[in-house]
Amino acid sequence: MSIKLPIYLDNHATTPCDPQVVEAMIPYFTEIFGNAGSRNHSYGWRAQEAVERAREQVAALIGADPKEIVFTSGATESDNLAVIGVARFYKEKGKHIVTSSIEHKAILDACHALEREGWEITYLPVDKEGLIAPEAVSAALRDDTVLCSIMWANNEIGVVQDIAAIGAVCRQRGVFFHTDAVQALGKLPCDVAALNVDLLSISAHKIYGPKGVGALYVRRGRPRIRLEPMLFGGGQERGMRSGTQPVQQIVGLGKAAELARLALENGEVERTRRLRDRLWDGLRANLDELYLNGSWEHRLPNNLNVSFAYCEGESILMAIKDLAVSSGSACTSSSLEPSYVLRALGVDEELAHTSIRFGIGRFNTEEEVDYAIGVLTEKIRWLRDMSPLYEMVKEGVDLKSVSWVAH
Amino acid sequence: MAYSNKVIDHYENPRNVGSLDKSAEDVGTGIVGAPACGDVMKLQLKISDEGVIEDARFKTFGCGSAIASSSLVTEMVKGQSIDFAMSIKNSDIAEELKLPPVKIHCSVLAEDAIKAAIADYQKKKAARAAAAAS
Numbered sequence: 001m002s003i004k005l006p007i008y009l010d011n012h013a014t015t016p017c018d019p020q021v022v023e024a025m026i027p028y029f030t031e032i033f034g035n036a037g038s039r040n041h042s043y044g045w046r047a048q049e050a051v052e053r054a055r056e057q058v059a060a061l062i063g064a065d066p067k068e069i070v071f072t073s074g075a076t077e078s079d080n081l082a083v084i085g086v087a088r089f090y091k092e093k094g095k096h097i098v099t100s101s102i103e104h105k106a107i108l109d110a111c112h113a114l115e116r117e118g119w120e121i122t123y124l125p126v127d128k129e130g131l132i133a134p135e136a137v138s139a140a141l142r143d144d145t146v147l148c149s150i151m152w153a154n155n156e157i158g159v160v161q162d163i164a165a166i167g168a169v170c171r172q173r174g175v176f177f178h179t180d181a182v183q184a185l186g187k188l189p190c191d192v193a194a195l196n197v198d199l200l201s202i203s204a205h206k207i208y209g210p211k212g213v214g215a216l217y218v219r220r221g222r223p224r225i226r227l228e229p230m231l232f233g234g235g236q237e238r239g240m241r242s243g244t245q246p247v248q249q250i251v252g253l254g255k256a257a258e259l260a261r262l263a264l265e266n267g268e269v270e271r272t273r274r275l276r277d278r279l280w281d282g283l284r285a286n287l288d289e290l291y292l293n294g295s296w297e298h299r300l301p302n303n304l305n306v307s308f309a310y311c312e313g314e315s316i317l318m319a320i321k322d323l324a325v326s327s328g329s330a331c332t333s334s335s336l337e338p339s340y341v342l343r344a345l346g347v348d349e350e351l352a353h354t355s356i357r358f359g360i361g362r363f364n365t366e367e368e369v370d371y372a373i374g375v376l377t378e379k380i381r382w383l384r385d386m387s388p389l390y391e392m393v394k395e396g397v398d399l400k401s402v403s404w405v406a407h
Numbered sequence: 408m409a410y411s412n413k414v415i416d417h418y419e420n421p422r423n424v425g426s427l428d429k430s431a432e433d434v435g436t437g438i439v440g441a442p443a444c445g446d447v448m449k450l451q452l453k454i455s456d457e458g459v460i461e462d463a464r465f466k467t468f469g470c471g472s473a474i475a476s477s478s479l480v481t482e483m484v485k486g487q488s489i490d491f492a493m494s495i496k497n498s499d500i501a502e503e504l505k506l507p508p509v510k511i512h513c514s515v516l517a518e519d520a521i522k523a524a525i526a527d528y529q530k531k532k533a534a535r536a537a538a539a540a541s
Contacts, residue, residue: 312445314470318418329445329470338445350442386424386474388449388466389442404441 006324007368011206011302011361012155012183013326017252018208018362024255025210028248036245037234047247054254058215061257062181062200063191070216070237071250075182075203077230078216079106079149081241082178082199085227086147087114090176094144095119098137101344102126102159103151104180124150128346129295130159138169147176153184156328156341156357157294158303160184167196176225182206186260187269187300192217198225202257204249208362209256213249216240263362272360273301275369279358280304282373287380289393293328293347293355302360307351308376310390311383316356319379323372328355350399410471411505417475422482425464427451432535435528439519446473446513450480450520454528458489465520472510476500476517484521492521 008016028050036051038044055066072078087097099111101123111121122140124132132150141148148170153160163179170177178199181190186207192200200217204210218240219225233242263269283306284290291307305328308316313329328339329352338352347355360369384390389399410418426449429436433453440447446469453462463481467474479500484492500506500514 310468312469312473315418315474318471348443349445353442353445386421386466387468388438388447389468391426391449391466399442404443404447405439 003368003371005322007322007364007372008324009358009360009364009368009372010324010326011359011364012158012357013359014205014211015208015361016363017205017210018256018259020259021209021252021255025248025252028251032247034247036247037236047245050247050251051245054250054257057254058202058257061185061190061261062202062217063193064217065220067238068192068217068220070218070240071245071253072214072216072241073212074205074214075104075180075201076106076214077241078201078203078214079104079180080110081216081227081230082201083107083110083147083149084114084230085240086176086178086199086225087119088228089226090146094142094146096122096142096145098122098124098140098145098148098175100124100126100132100150102130102154102156102341103149104155104182107149107151107180126159126344129298130154130157130293130341130345131295131298132161132166134162134165134169137166138173141170141173141175145173145175147178149178149180151180151183153181153188153300153303154294154341155183156339157305157345158183158300158359159294160188160298160300162298163197164195170198171196171223174223176223183300183303186263187272187302189264192219198223202253204253204256207256207260210249210252213246213253215253268362269301272362272364275364275366276302276304276358276360278366279360279369279373280306282370283376286373286377291351293342294345304358304360306356306358307347307354308356308380308383309351309354310387310393311380312353313355315383316354316379319383320375322375325359326357328357329353409507410475413479414472414475414504414506417478417504418471421465421474421478423462423464423478423485424466426466427453427462427464432531433528435524435526435531437520437523437525437527439523440469440473440516442468445469446516448473448477448516448520450477450517450524452484452492452521452524452528454489454525460484460487460489460492469513469516470510472504472506473513473516475504476506476513477520479504480517480521489525492525495521 034043034047036047059066180201182203198219202215204213289309293305313327342352465477467477497514497518
């Protein structure tokens, strides 16, 4: 059997479309091309039927009513709409929002925009495992808090928050609760009622659907939630998101949601967990001084984030060019700042520079994982032989005691 | 990061990786950078009494261009005089490797490593001369 190189192990960044998703989408490019808003002919009706079917598929994945699903251009828009849309609609009620320091930039930057317009934001810290205690959320809520937004699973370290408990705290205090579920969907069972969430962001391309489409769950039952739209026009999506629906993309998201639900039921998710565990066990058997970033217990089944001490992240990526992964190292970003998520956990900067994120996906095999272990073992040893830090540590030097000349 | 072929070549086939005896009288050792900044270079030069750099070795923790810059520097100084080594500018290294702007600091670090290694050698030499005079 041959392995296709490079091996894709970056499934938190994006996932390939499942061939079944592509197949479902194809007729909607050419054959059933109507505008779902055209009410006067069959082209429009058929497009609308497809959009509504997809709405049902997405709702079924998260235990919602189809009427509660708003299609968007992706999770960035969903996150922006949840935070800014709710903040603006309820601005008479209060101008305080609670979130965390490890949220995706789609939340953090939306919060920064609101700060410039006079809102106050509380950024909750995380503990060294990457977790937020529901009690800490409770303590941060004020009488003028209108929204709390805490991600379900983090995109870098895969740490899973206790969303049901945090949601319960918010519900009790009458504060709307939003969660960015982009990374968790399809890996953890989701029921919006049990999770006590009022708003939830969804991305298609993280669950083997197409890029350019997502959804926002907006609760209609009690408490009913309203939001101020950010796009204005034809009043599609119940007025919450104007713009002609991209029917083929929405069909793709619907099919992806259906497959994600099946993956949870048929053991597919457990299979990725076994592969992830195999990768971690294999690396630890061959290499010393590996440090896991984030909680092991409260973690997505397909995530591994490891610091390979004494090897800088970008140089690791260059050495393992047969593997497609990403790094929290500064040198892989344009800002020259190491990952803000790792820093929020209190990970030492020197270790943050050496971190690599692995995301196992639906199409990875045991053979690929074994190949990855081999490549990493060889190349980390090669880099450590070249690392003055590894040499010093092996000579018994305490790196913390050295007075380094920062530049 | 889009690197030039020269960076890739020096990264994939680094020249003169290793260590010299840092306690030897004719070896100067320079360690520059900091782990928290993501790069540390160790450059060692073996220098004859006539001031000729007979051997050069490096070990580097850092990105691809930091490793390539140190590798290149060992090639540039080998067989050369101290004066020549002292005259190497970071811009010489950056130009030779066609480093992207965001990686210029790697060449600065490499220049600093040469100066630090030579300073260490000269300090040893001065200490030896002082000991001989007393």
